[in-house]
Amino acid sequence: MSYTFDFSDFAPYMGMLAHGVAVTLVLTAISTVLGGIVGIVGAMVAVAGGKGARALVAAYVELIRNTPFLVQLFFVFFGLPSLGVHIDEMQAAVLAMTVNLGAYALEIVRAGIDSIPRGQLQAAMALGLQGRQVFRHIVLPQALANVFPALLGQVLIVMLGSAVVSQISVPDLTYAANFIQSRNFRSFESYIIAxxxxxxxxxxxxLLINRLCRRLFAGRAARGSAGTSRNGLRAWFSARAAAVAGIQTERS
Structure with missing residues (x-):
């Protein structure tokens, strides 16, 4: 049995493939930003929220992490209209991807927050910083730097998982591949290209996100290259907390 590859029929569909790539990237970018916000806010609630709020966050995480993304997508696209909420396929895809990424990002960020020594929080409070300032300037930058590889991996998983949004007629890359193979009957070649x-x-x-985050976390990388000793970490923290406390004093 032999098979002859033939990519000659794909030239007319290059524009459709390019559009599919653009849709995939747009969905990934929007859901990454929104899902990241959901993850950070949810992690704050999971760590410092009230008992009822923590229970709701835990239920959300368990629900999303233990159900298939395709079912979540169908629930959003087909279920919400039954409740009177009418959205198009792109909005449904963004919402489903955001909710899915948010649950995983929440747990990842929470683990990063838990990795920060409690002594840093106590020292920041002693310098006069408020709870939100401690989280914003001391805890969150270190937590994100610690868990960045895991967050990056989850973003890539969400991008690849976005292929299922073609099931609700979102014109992404997989939708384009499905459409092309239904016209030229070259299924193998279509999915090889995809x-x-x-x-x-x-x-x-x-590569792009790694480069961006190397710049964002350059200070932390410098601390690591200068030495991971407790003295070095103490020096950085003292400088950071003092700077924030100084800004607060000037404003007041």
Whole structure:
């Protein structure tokens, strides 16, 4: 049994493939920003919220992490209209991806927050910082830097998982591949092209985010290269907390 590859029929569909790539990237970008916000806020509630709020956050995480993304997508797209909430396929895809990423990001960020020594929080409070300032200036930057690889991996998983949004007619890359193979009957070639594009997107996206976060966390990297001793960490924390306390004093 032999098979002859033929990619000659794909030239007319290059524009459709490009549009599918753009849709995939837009969905990933929007859901990453919104899902990241959900994750950070949810982690704050999980760590410092009231008992009832923590219970709601825990239920949300368990619900999303233990149900298939496709079912979540169908619930949003087909279920919400039954409740009187009418959204189009793009909005449904963004909402489902955001809710899904938010649950995983929440647990990742919470683990990063738990990794911060409690002594830093007590010292920041002793310098006069308020709870929100401690979280914003002391805890969150370190927590995000600690869990960045896990967050990056989850973003890539969400991007690749976005392929299922084609099931509700979102014109992403997988939708384009399905449409093309239904017209030229070259299924193998269509999905080879889609696979290669997804692979390239994952590699490029990982490199870009890594470069961006190396700049964002350059100070932390410098601390690591200068030495991971307790004295070095203490010195950084003291400088950071003192700077924030100084800004607060000037404003008051």
């Amino acid at each position: 696979t290669v594009i997804y692979l390239l997107l994952s590699i490029v996206l990982r």
